[in-house]
Amino acid sequence: MNWKNVLYLLQVDRKSGRLIRGIKATRYKENTFLAYWPYWAAAIIGVVGGLLANFIVAAIYSQGVPSGLQSIGQETFILFAVAPTLVLVASLIFTLLQQIQLAGLKASSQVMYWLPVTWQEHTLASILANLLGWPVALVTGLSAGIIVFSALNGMILQALLTVLIMFAVAFMASSITEALRIIQIRLTGAIYKSSGRGAIWIRLVGTLLFFIIFYIFYFYVTSGFSSFINNLTTAQTAAWYVPFIWPALLLSYAIKGLFLQAALFLALSVLFIAGLYYLAIALNKRFGLYEPPAITVQKSGLYVPKVGILGRFGFSTVEAALILKDLRAFTRRRELISVYIAPIVMIIIPLFNSIGVINNGAPTGQATLIFMAIIFVLPAGFMAMLLGQVLIGEEGQVIWRIYASPISGKNLVKSKYFFVVLFSTIILLISGIIGTLFYHPTVAEAIAGFIETFLLVLAIGSVSLTVGFKGPDFSQTRRARMVRQEWSLIGLIVSALVGAAVLAPLVPIVILSFIGSAGSTISYSLGEAVIVSAIISVVITGVFYRINIDMANDLLKKAET
Amino acid sequence: MSSQYAVELKDVTKRYNEIVAVNNLSLTIGTGEIFGLLGPNGSGKSTTLKMLLGLVPPTSGSVTVLGLDVQKQPVEVKQHVGYVPESANIYEFLTGIEYLDFIADIYGVPTAEKQQRITEYLKALQLEGREGDMINSYSDGMRKKISLISAFLHRPKLLLLDEPLNALDPRSARIVKDYLHSLKAQGVTTIMSTHVLEIAEAICDRIGIMYQGSILALGNMDELRQKASMPRSGLEDIFLKLTGTEDLRAVVEELTR
Numbered sequence: 001m002n003w004k005n006v007l008y009l010l011q012v013d014r015k016s017g018r019l020i021r022g023i024k025a026t027r028y029k030e031n032t033f034l035a036y037w038p039y040w041a042a043a044i045i046g047v048v049g050g051l052l053a054n055f056i057v058a059a060i061y062s063q064g065v066p067s068g069l070q071s072i073g074q075e076t077f078i079l080f081a082v083a084p085t086l087v088l089v090a091s092l093i094f095t096l097l098q099q100i101q102l103a104g105l106k107a108s109s110q111v112m113y114w115l116p117v118t119w120q121e122h123t124l125a126s127i128l129a130n131l132l133g134w135p136v137a138l139v140t141g142l143s144a145g146i147i148v149f150s151a152l153n154g155m156i157l158q159a160l161l162t163v164l165i166m167f168a169v170a171f172m173a174s175s176i177t178e179a180l181r182i183i184q185i186r187l188t189g190a191i192y193k194s195s196g197r198g199a200i201w202i203r204l205v206g207t208l209l210f211f212i213i214f215y216i217f218y219f220y221v222t223s224g225f226s227s228f229i230n231n232l233t234t235a236q237t238a239a240w241y242v243p244f245i246w247p248a249l250l251l252s253y254a255i256k257g258l259f260l261q262a263a264l265f266l267a268l269s270v271l272f273i274a275g276l277y278y279l280a281i282a283l284n285k286r287f288g289l290y291e292p293p294a295i296t297v298q299k300s301g302l303y304v305p306k307v308g309i310l311g312r313f314g315f316s317t318v319e320a321a322l323i324l325k326d327l328r329a330f331t332r333r334r335e336l337i338s339v340y341i342a343p344i345v346m347i348i349i350p351l352f353n354s355i356g357v358i359n360n361g362a363p364t365g366q367a368t369l370i371f372m373a374i375i376f377v378l379p380a381g382f383m384a385m386l387l388g389q390v391l392i393g394e395e396g397q398v399i400w401r402i403y404a405s406p407i408s409g410k411n412l413v414k415s416k417y418f419f420v421v422l423f424s425t426i427i428l429l430i431s432g433i434i435g436t437l438f439y440h441p442t443v444a445e446a447i448a449g450f451i452e453t454f455l456l457v458l459a460i461g462s463v464s465l466t467v468g469f470k471g472p473d474f475s476q477t478r479r480a481r482m483v484r485q486e487w488s489l490i491g492l493i494v495s496a497l498v499g500a501a502v503l504a505p506l507v508p509i510v511i512l513s514f515i516g517s518a519g520s521t522i523s524y525s526l527g528e529a530v531i532v533s534a535i536i537s538v539v540i541t542g543v544f545y546r547i548n549i550d551m552a553n554d555l556l557k558k559a560e561t
Numbered sequence: 562m563s564s565q566y567a568v569e570l571k572d573v574t575k576r577y578n579e580i581v582a583v584n585n586l587s588l589t590i591g592t593g594e595i596f597g598l599l600g601p602n603g604s605g606k607s608t609t610l611k612m613l614l615g616l617v618p619p620t621s622g623s624v625t626v627l628g629l630d631v632q633k634q635p636v637e638v639k640q641h642v643g644y645v646p647e648s649a650n651i652y653e654f655l656t657g658i659e660y661l662d663f664i665a666d667i668y669g670v671p672t673a674e675k676q677q678r679i680t681e682y683l684k685a686l687q688l689e690g691r692e693g694d695m696i697n698s699y700s701d702g703m704r705k706k707i708s709l710i711s712a713f714l715h716r717p718k719l720l721l722l723d724e725p726l727n728a729l730d731p732r733s734a735r736i737v738k739d740y741l742h743s744l745k746a747q748g749v750t751t752i753m754s755t756h757v758l759e760i761a762e763a764i765c766d767r768i769g770i771m772y773q774g775s776i777l778a779l780g781n782m783d784e785l786r787q788k789a790s791m792p793r794s795g796l797e798d799i800f801l802k803l804t805g806t807e808d809l810r811a812v813v814e815e816l817t818r
Binding site: 317318320321322324325328329332333397398400401403404405406407408556557558559 | 611614615616617618632635636637639640642644646650651652654655659662663664666667668669695
């Protein structure tokens with residue numbers, strides 16, 4: 001093992017973060033202080049957290065040991081014992097998330113495959129690189145906090161052991177992610193080669209399923225965090241045979257002074273981590289080299305052009321071609337498939353939450369009204385916002401094709417806007433039908449829900465497209481953003497304001513439904529509210545559509561930017 | 562749209578902050594001419610081609626293509642121009658045929674002609690059998706072929722080709738060269754930038770050698786020889802002499818030391 005090689009590879013990965021952060025690399029000179037900011041910022045937060053924890057604990061224990069609690073040392077050791085498992089879960093989530101975000105990367109750094117680097121060095125560098133960023137920052141922050149608190153309470157040895165085990169566990173999590181990454185390459189490679197058009201659908205559905213399962217898991221772990229910790233201590237001991245728990249058990253036994261058991265779990269932990277590392281090496285050796293596979297979509301033979309149906313809806317050939325191209329992009333490019341995830345998660349999570357609320361015996365009338373509104377409005381509204389923002393930047397470096405073609409600003413805006421509205425409306429239909437079936441609104445409420453959300457989609461789509469034109473990010477970095485961060489944030493705020501404006505006419509009706517209409521002198525029907533919403537939406541849509549055409553013309557003229 | 566010149570650049574300058582990419586360039590290229598733009602890396606060839614298509618607005622000066630002002634009528638100009646960029650960055654998520662279909666629709670090629678032309682070009686450049694594969698699996702040469710077909714597909718009056726024969730196999734390169742000659746007979750103007758001097762010498766009617774954003778020498782091979790005072794030399798020697806890089810022996814000696 002040449003450790004210098006590992007270090008060099010790690011440096012390359014760390015420096016690629018410049019591109020991810022959107023740093024302009026022309027004549028770039030790295031500022032070491034700023035380059036490592038997540039780690040020192042985490043350390044500072046950890047130190048402050050440790051001091052604060054010490055202050056609070058000292059206050060609680062100032063009158064002796066409170067009833068229901070054990071001594072400071074015993075309570076701290078319980079937390080220490082669960083820390084490795086928490087770090088394992090968090091590191092797994094962060095490293096997997098990082099890999100998902102890099103899913104669009106076509107040919108990862110293949111350069112290392114022809115350099116004199118061994119698979120052991122490459123795998124180790126890759127595992128460590130997975131940890132860079134949030135996972136290391138998290139462990140650094142926790143470690144700083146634990147060390148400071150423990151030093152002030154005379155538990156420094158136990159703290160140091162905990163810190164050591166937390167880093168080992170983070171490495172364990174990253175090894176698992178590395179192994180999963182390679183397995184994914186192997187599986188998707190097999191799928192690509194297996195068939196033609198079906199491969200695209202398998203990839204689309206597979207990616208969606210992966211994201212959904214991941215986010216549901218993430219949602220459950222984060223939403224039930226406190227009960228998760230409480231149950232962890234007992235669960236850990238009961239599940240001693242699960243290898244992922246072994247480092248936590250080692251720590252637990254070491255703190256209790258049961259050194260024979262600690263030595264046993266130390267040996268088991270070392271063996272397991274080494275096993276994971278060698279598994280990742282073996283997988284890398286066998287499947288790690290990425291070869292772009294050939295997907296055959298059409299069979300060879302005489303080419304027969306298809307007559308599109310979009311022409312019948314008033315779209316020119318140019319506009320129809322652009323829409324069709326974007327449609328293919330959003331079903332074939334993995335990094336774009338992730339755009340669907342937020343709306344789908346926004347359907348699933350309120351559904352699960354509402355089941356919980358209803359099961360807990362909460363008042364169902366207003367609760368279901370709120371959940372229904374969320375399921376109608378949020379997924380489609382978010383879809384319109386996300387699509388509008390990324391539809392220009394997603395062209396990436398191939399934007400030259402748009403610049404070099406006889407496409408007018410009007411063509412571009414019409415095709416892109418239609419695409420936003422089409423996809424958002426599909427999401428609205430799905431979420432609306434689910435909402436209607438699940439919450440049984442009246443016919444009038446359901447129709448109003450569909451119309452209001454459609455009006456929202458029209459307005460947000462138009463506004464978001466302006467954001468997409470204003471702040472496109474055409475750079476194809478490791479993690480393509482497609483819209484500059486500051487504009488993404490502005491887009492979120494403006495979309496929220498536009499959404500509030502379009503839905504504002506419904507507010508009196510919602511208030512009346514909560515307080516009851518008895519005694520109210522307001523005569524205001526749902527139909528009237530929808531008409532007022534329609535006027536607001538049409539005005540916003542029209543104004544921003546005009547702005548979009550001007551901006552598109554400007555973009556096409558200043559093609560170099 | 563009638564003009565005696567296919568392309569006219571008048572006092573064109575392009576600056577990127579302090580860098581002058583093209584410096585006060587004036588150039589006319591006649592209809593049906595095959596014009597070669599040569600020059601070392603960074604001499605302004607690609608920027609000039611991009612300005613001709615309106616991809617890069619000039620800092621000063623005017624650019625007229627096929628009698629149209631590129632800045633005022635960009636869409637009309639693009640309608641009649643076929644462009645091949647240096648790097649074949651194309652939509653990788655489309656198949657070859659889907660990409661060509663997209664391009665034909667963008668340029669408004671009638672459906673019946675589209676079918677015939679695409680089939681002919683695919684056959685000529687030996688892409689038959691791979692046209693249904695996604696472009697992300699294509700080699701550089703195959704991508705270049707797709708880029709070339711997409712430039713020819715709508716029967717443009719002007720071709721702007723940036724390193725058009727890079728990565729092509731000898732058979733395809735020969736077909737493209739012969740095809741450019743046959744297009745010339747139909748009045749199609751071609752402006753190509755290349756580093757392969759043999760190609761420029763073989764197929765270009767006139768050659769412009771660019772250096773630091775300006776045209777250093779302009780004319781046919783005889784005129785260039787005359788300008789360089791090298792009556793029996795090939796284009797390579799003329800190019801090296803005019804761009805002041807002819808004394809390469811010392812460089813090679815330094816490398817082999």
